[in-house]
Amino acid sequence: MTDSPTTGVKDAVSAIIQSLPDDVSWDELQYHLYVRQQIEAGLADSDAGRLIGSDEMRQRLIQKKS
Numbered sequence: 001m002t003d004s005p006t007t008g009v010k011d012a013v014s015a016i017i018q019s020l021p022d023d024v025s026w027d028e029l030q031y032h033l034y035v036r037q038q039i040e041a042g043l044a045d046s047d048a049g050r051l052i053g054s055d056e057m058r059q060r061l062i063q064k065k066s
Contacts, residue, residue: 012036
């Protein structure tokens with residue numbers, strides 16, 4: 001689902017812009033772009049097997065507190 005560096009990003013940005021209202025602010029646009037970027041990064045991590053389960057995360061947090 002990750003976009004190719006040459007055309008996919010431009011197409012994704014264009015689609016985001018088209019989906020927003022005409023009076024969108026710069027801050028709102030930036031927020032939507034940031035969220036999309038974070039979703040893409042999460043999907044790439046998932047595809048690469050770099051995720052951990054909630055039980056393991058809970059254990060890591062407990063160990064860090066100790």
